Structure formats: C-alpha cells, structure tokens
Amino acid sequence: xxxxxxxxxxxxxxxxxxxxxxxxxxxxxxxxxxxxxxxxxxxxxxxxxxxxxxxxxxxxxxxxxxxxxxxxxxxxxxxxxxxxxxxxxxxxxxxxxxxxxxxxxxxxxxxxxxxxxxxxxxxxxxxxxxxxxxxxxxxxxxxxxxxxxxxxxxxxxxxxxxxxxxxxxxxxxxxxxxxxxxxxxxxxxxxxxxxxxxxxxxxxxxxxxxxxxxxxxxxxxxxxxxxxxxxxxxxxxxxxxxxxxxxxxxxxxxxxxxxxxxxxxxxxxxxxxxxxxxxxxxxxxxxxxxxxx
Numbered sequence: 135x136x137x138x139x140x141x142x143x144x145x146x147x148x149x150x151x152x153x154x155x156x157x158x159x160x161x162x163x164x165x166x167x168x169x170x171x172x173x174x175x176x177x178x179x180x181x182x183x184x185x186x187x188x189x190x191x192x193x194x195x196x197x198x199x200x201x202x203x204x205x206x207x208x209x210x211x212x213x214x215x216x217x218x219x220x221x222x223x224x225x226x227x228x229x230x231x232x233x234x235x236x237x238x239x240x241x242x243x244x245x246x247x248x249x250x251x252x253x254x255x256x257x258x259x260x261x262x263x264x265x266x267x268x269x270x271x272x273x274x275x276x277x278x279x280x281x282x283x284x285x286x287x288x289x290x291x292x293x294x295x296x297x298x299x300x301x302x303x304x305x306x307x308x309x310x311x312x313x314x315x316x317x318x319x320x321x322x323x324x325x326x327x328x329x330x331x332x333x334x335x336x337x338x339x340x341x342x343x344x345x346x347x348x349x350x351x352x353x354x355x356x357x358x359x360x361x362x363x364x365x366x367x368x369x370x371x372x373x374x375x376x377x378x379x380x381x382x383x384x385x386x387x388x389x390x391x392x393x394x395x396x397x398x399x400x401x402x403x404x405x406x407x408x409x410x411x412x413x414x415x416x417x418x419x420x421x422x423x424x425x426x427x
Contacts (some may be wrong), residue, residue: 135355135392137284138281138364138399140407147280147411148193151303151418152368155194158421164312166421167196168252169218171225173211173237176202182410186228187373189410195417196225196374204234209236213246225420226252228413249426252416255302264309269426270416275307277408278343278364280415282317287397290319295339297385298346303366307343333355344385354390361396363391366405 158165168190183199190197191209200214208234211229218227227250233239235347254272262269275327284291298304302323311320325335327346336342336356344352345366356364367385384401392398399405419425 135395136285136397138285138397138404140277140281140399140404143281143284144407144411146284148189148288148414151193151414160196164225164421165194165196166417167198167225168417169198169221169224171199171200171211171214171218171227171229173202173206173233173373175231179232183230185410186413189414192284193414195414196223206234206237208237208241210244212309215242215245215306216279219245219250224250226417227251227362228248242414244424250420252413252420254306254416258324260301260306262383267312269417270425271308271310271413272302272414274303274345274366274405274409276404276412276415278307279310279317279366281399281405281410282362282406284329285414287317288315292340293338294320294341294343295336296322296324296345297326297332297336297352298344298366300345303345304343307345311343331409340385346385348385349383350387352386352391354387356392357391357394359394360396361394363395364405365399365401366399368406381385401427 155165161383162210170183170186172179187197187199215219218224229242231239233242246256248256251259251270255272259269263271289311296304296308308322308324311318312322313373325332325336333356336352339361341362342357343364349369349371363386365384365386368378369383372379373381376418382402
C-alpha cells in the first residue's frame with residue numbers, strides 16, 4: 135500500500151511555483167496577487183483561509199485578507215466583490231464559504247469575475263471545464279487530478295466510483311476523470327445518498343473518490359483489493375485520548391480500508407493540502423493570463 139502524501143506533493147509544487155515567481159521578479163514581471171474574503175467567525179473557514187495566506191507567503195505571492203463581521207449585508211459583500219473584480223493588481227480571489235444564512239451564496243459566486251475565479255466555482259469556468267476548454271478548475275478536483283498525475287496512477291479504462299455529487303467536488307471530479315486524456319479516460323459512476331446498493335457500487339471501483347461528508351463512511355468490505363482510494367472528507371470526531379478532545383478523520387474508515395488498497399490518501403495530510411496548492415496554481419495561471427488572455 136502506497137500513501138498518497140499530499141504534504142510532500144504540495145511542498146514540491148510550492149517549490150516549483152516559488153521558482154516561477156522568482157523568475158517573474160527577476161524579469162520585473164507582475165507578482166501574482168491572491169485575495170481572500172472571510173465573513174464571520176467560522177473556525178474551519180478561518181483555518182482554511184489562514185492556510186491559503188501562509189501558502190501565498192511561502193511561494194512569494196502577494197496576498198490580501200478582507201475580514202468582515204457575520205452581520206455584513208449582502209449588498210456590502212457584493213460591493214467588496216465588485217471592488218476586487220475592478221482591482222487590476224488582484225489576479226484572483228476567493229470568497230470563503232459557507233456564508234451567513236442571510237447571504238445568497240449563488241448570487242455572490244455569480245458576481246465574481248470568472249477571469250478571477252481561482253476557486254473554479256463560476257458557471258463559466260464549470261461549463262468550460264465540462265466541454266474540455268481551458269478553465270480554472272475547482273481547487274479540490276484539481277488537487278485530486280494533480281495527485282493522480284504525479285503518482286503516475288493509471289486511469290485509462292479504469293472504473294471510478296465517486297461517492298457524493300456536490301458541485302464543489304463530486305460532480306466536477308466525475309467530469310474530469312471521464313474526459314479524454316491523462317489523468318482521465320475513466321468509466322465513471324457518480325453515486326450519492328439515494329444510490330441503491332451503494333456498497334455494491336463501490337466494490338466495482340478501481341478508483342474510489344469519497345466526498346460525501348460522513349465520518350468513516352466507506353468501510354473495508356466496500357473496497358476491492360488493489361483499489362486506489364481518494365478520501366476528500368475532513369470530519370472532526372470526539373476522541374478523549376487527544377488534548378483537544380477531537381481528531382480529524384476522512385469519509386473512509388482508514389484502518390479498515392488502507393490494507394486493501396494499492397494507494398490511499400491520508401486524512402489529514404492528503405487532499406486538503408493539495409486543494410490549497412491547486413488554488414496557488416490557478417492564481418499563477420490567472421497572473422499569466424493563461425486561461426483568459
């Protein structure tokens with residue numbers, strides 16, 4: 135069993151990005167600038183955003199963090215988005231989700247200029263991705279694809295079962311892995327909470343992508359010998375042995391599943407770190423005008 139080490143991969147890719155940024159700096163080129171908007175005091179969101187800002191510093195990007203209280207009005211947030219759209223120095227930006235309940239997340243996402251949508255959530259980027267056109271890929275699926283590529287995991291002709299159909303992970307990774315080329319050319323089954331005989335579907339998979347948001351949902355007897363398992367879940371569960379009283383687990387029961395796998399991502403230390411790295415890759419592409427000249 136090979137551990138798909140997101141920490142090692144992300145460090146390698148960040149080193150590559152840092153070298154690119156240094157070349158830009160030496161030539162007097164524009165330094166990539168990523169901005170993040172954080173609304174409210176959601177603990178997980180604060181961890182994610184801080185990780186993104188720290189990663190920017192590591193690779194030499196400029197970064198801006200805009201924090202607002204949870205009682206900000208929808209119109210005030212739309213004004214911030216418009217300001218970032220119009221700022222020529224900002225190459226890409228994210229509005230960290232989830233947002234407070236009184237704010238329409240869809241309206242905010244649609245307001246982001248698709249040329250600066252480095253999270254890859256805008257329908258224009260999603261549609262271009264689905265048609266195989268250049269696009270900012272959603273960060274988590276992009277991180278998964280890059281993991282498969284860098285570990286040289288064979289995908290052509292393989293049966294991939296995706297568990298979870300969100301617009302952020304499940305649906306886009308099902309599209310990316312079914313596209314022509316590497317990593318792709320999979321036969322993909324997209325499953326979800328209404329799928330009949332879900333364990334039976336997962337047992338057929340050469341590659342499993344677990345993104346259903348339920349702690350340790352995928353069990354050992356669901357997975358066939360030699361499968362590749364990508365665990366997208368990040369769930370906090372009680373653990374009296376830990377100082378914090380909790381620990382992080384994925385959507386896969388790692389202890390049961392890992393011995394059967396050829397490759398598996400750990401939680402933590404797997405897909406989450408690659409998601410942040412994918413965001414940096416998208417920002418570099420935005421700065422270079424690679425997607426939208």
